[in-house]
Amino acid sequence: MVKDMTGRKKRELPAYIRGRLSLDELLASRRVFQLVYEQGPLTQGEASEALGLSQGTCNLHFQRLEYDGLLRALRLQPEGRGPGRPSCHWELVREQNASLGLVFDPPHVFVQLEDFAATPLLSLDASLRACRRSEKIGEKVCVLVERAMAEVRTRRLTLRNAFAALPGVLDPASGAVKRAVNFPALEGLDVAGLMQTRFQIPTLAHSLGAAYYYGEAVDIPANSTALVIYWDLGLGFAFGRNRQLLTVQGGDEGGRTISELGHISIDAEGPPCHCGERGCIEAYAGGWVLLQKYAQQGASSLEALVALGQAGHPGFRRTLREISHLLGRHLAGAVQLFGVTEVRITGPLAPLFNYGRKAFFAGLAEIIGLHRSSGVQVQVTADSKARLLAGATRAARRAYIYPDEFNRLSRLSITLQGQRLAGN
DSSP: OEEOTTSOEEOOOOHHHHTTOOHHHHHHHHHHHHHHHHHOSBOHHHHHHHHTOOHHHHHHHHHHHHHTTSEEEEEEOOSSSSOOOOEEEEEEOOSSEEEEEEEEETTEEEEEEEETTOOEEEEEEEEOTTOOSHHHHHHHHHHHHHHHHHHHHHHTOEEEEEEEEESSEEOTTTOOEEEOTTOGGGTTOOHHHHHHHHHOOOEEEEEHHHHHHHHHHTTSOTTOEEEEEEESSSEEEEEEETTEEEOOOOSSSSOOOGGGGGGSBSOTTSOBOTTSOBSBHHHHHOHHHHHHHTGGGTOOSHHHHHHHHHTTOHHHHHHHHHHHHHHHHHHHHHHHHHTEEEEEEESTTGGGGGGSHHHHHHHHHHHHHHHHHHTOEEEEOSOHHHHHHHHHHHHHHHHHHOHHHHHHHHHOOOHHHHHHHHHO
16 A cells, blocks of 8 residues: 555555556556646547547546546536436546645745645745755755645645746756856755655756746737746746747756846946856846945845835936846847747836836837837736746646656757747
């Protein structure tokens, strides 16, 4: 007998199912699960027709998924008074399955437990300000996850997986942080390894941009390529289409992802950046730059910067227009390359974008023309923290339901795929 993550004993898979499902057919069970997730509730007949499987094979897959606690049968009586046989529809068990989202957004780490109905069940956070080494951060994470696991047991949930969103450059194989220029204490942190060793929870570590993107994706129109700009101490970018994140892994030792566009140099003689280069976009527009520049005006935090903008400080408003114009000019090439039609501005400093919106479009138009730039829709996210946490748990669910999507993103350079998707 084995136990699931709630500590309950779990019976073995019936022998008649084990004996009749080959490895390839087990993969087909994932296809059945995905179909019910996308289109359910539906009957076995509808599933067999949609997937090209026999009724008998479909029946085995549904029984296996029911045994795993992922699907359940709904028997509906026919309308009217006739003695007709009840129809059996299958649906996803949303309220008993859950995922965990971990968001490392220095100087804080957040942990959110959410069921498959997208209902937040528990939100926790801890400050990382006193942490100087990744081991100390790992200890704080374990304390939060222990509390989340207690909630899982109390609610008798099945915790399927976790998703960790981290800033900086990650190792494409393990997800460990290789470089985090705005919070070096994260470097060397292997969240996936830690979660597997301490809690036996399958965990995917990805860029912070993934959580920001999936937090916004729910409101992005289908067949639209979106650019999500997250603006806090640093400046990050995420591109996606049809709720799929587009990622590029570079060839240098540290690697580059699209989220690292903030550390692409636009002026070899520009101001120094935390990453060691000069003239990066972030060196002009990052929150840490603004904090340094306006410290004497009382801007000691990101919240204070927002308040400074809202108070109408003339010099600060002018700086915001300059930053927005710069972003428009230097993101125009990526907007054109990927066919971006939707832009979302999120993060603690997102409200400041409203003071530079016209300048952003002016910068875009200077490079790609008025016609192309006028086709781009820009929205500022009101509650960026809630979206960010929801994005992490949404990414966790998607990674569980569509594992190949994230495996592909982790191991392949898909620059050309991104261009192809943008043209669909």
